[in-house]
Amino acid sequence: MKKPNYFFLMLMFIVSIVIAGCSEEAEGQDKPEGKGKYPDKPIEVIVAFNAGGGTDVAARTILNYAEKYVGSSFAVINKPGAAGEIGFTSLAGAPDNGYTIGMINPPTTLLHPIQRPNEVKYNLDDFSLIANIVSDPGAFVVNADSQINSLEDLFEEAKKRKLNMAYGGPGTSEALTLRRAEEMKDVEFNKIPFEGTSPAVAALMGGHVDVLITNASEVISQYEDKKIKVLAVGSEEKMDLMPDVPTYKEEGLDLTQISMRGIAAPKGVSKEQVEFLADALKKTMEDEEFIKKATEMALPLDYMGPEEYKEFLENYNDELVEEFERNPW
Template structure:
């Protein structure tokens, strides 16, 4: 009886040890097939271009294809849900912007996913400052002139809002200056900026890569960079800080996620490659060309950053009385 009991205990111990070793062994051979990289924005967007750059380098270093799959629409719900519903085996990856991972948590009462509990943070990628812009034909040559006009006629001027993130960034500026504008919401940054350049709207704010071509092309006028330092592509455009709007910053960011409960060894392995790629000369040059700044750190630092961003965004939504759907 004692021998049988001892054998049983040893058998259970062997199973337990094998189970503990499985994630490590699995990670050592990962990946053994194609990895799907989901993006919530259409081809040609900043997040899509970044995802394809990282996919190429991950494929080179891990020996299996990383294939980008675009799932735009529905406020990024479709893409986020596709990641959440995928098996947590490392074969579905999410290159996400701040919209599904932060903004949605602040502007929707109920989401079909939880931006914290349903994902494994892998690595942050980059930050892209936002620029306050007006049409090139606008009578407002400076940010101060725009603010004065808005104070003189509260709510009369309208702003093109390509995403909820941009609306929140603009409303934050309004709240800090005691001014009001009327949001004109668009289904995407492209249509919003196109209408702004045509003079349909009076002003807007958008991530630098989406407005830079139109600024350089003479279709838009940049009034201020919503960052602590001037942008290298717009050396003559002052920062909000320089214009006495101290502490006002607005930026878009991107990061890499897996579904929740993915083996941590896989997340660590992919995260290490993403960080080394971005911090290398080619990665730095790629992000700079897109108008951004490499923004990497540990998975825990990324988690802490995301939590802080959610709380900050919720606070802005409440103060600015932005409707929550």
């Protein structure tokens, strides 16, 4: 009976190495920050969505160009799960030495703590906001051969029959927009939740649903191929990437719907560090090479500095809280 002993000895040996490895890493995180120039080591960036996803690709692209202005490299760490909640929570609780920052996705980031205040372990106050990078307006989209040609058509048609409306599911920013639009226009859609934009776009193009509400940047390729029609976008002004598409407001729907991607640090990071990073990101977003790349990738850029971003999100948050108290969804 010698072999089983070998087996367990080896197992124990390796397990102990693994455990030792883990503990060392934990110590590494507590290392006091260097007194010298910031940053003197790579900055970790928590992305709350999968590697290769929209937020991840946007983050890696801007960070790639930002390294030049920051003078240090970035290490992206993907912590996906629970629609970003896991990543946002871990960003809020990260050490505040300026070497851990992360991507936030308002309004999704804001909606989690509003909807489930007892379970979600962070809120907007737990972040030091650095900068907004992308503002992706919402959009109402129909198939290219649809009879519906404008938002007005859409609401008129909705009064005649129940239109199948594809959206991202309950609790998303699209759900919120739909609910408000239904109230304002006194219509009711047959709302069909989809997991992710791709299957919803496929269903729209295949004629399985009548209309889709999503983010404009996610349907750019199909829009350029004229496979779909974008009825209106949710930004304040027309989008550069879709210059002939009117806004919700121009079409008589008094709403805005914007998905943002920005960068934040955990609360407690020094003001100098926040300003340094915001400044570097601002320079990056004025970098011609980066702008060219972003246009190719259809990223609707929209820089906001720390103060502006904070004010914007606080107002946005108040609005959402009010809406939720008035009529929880």
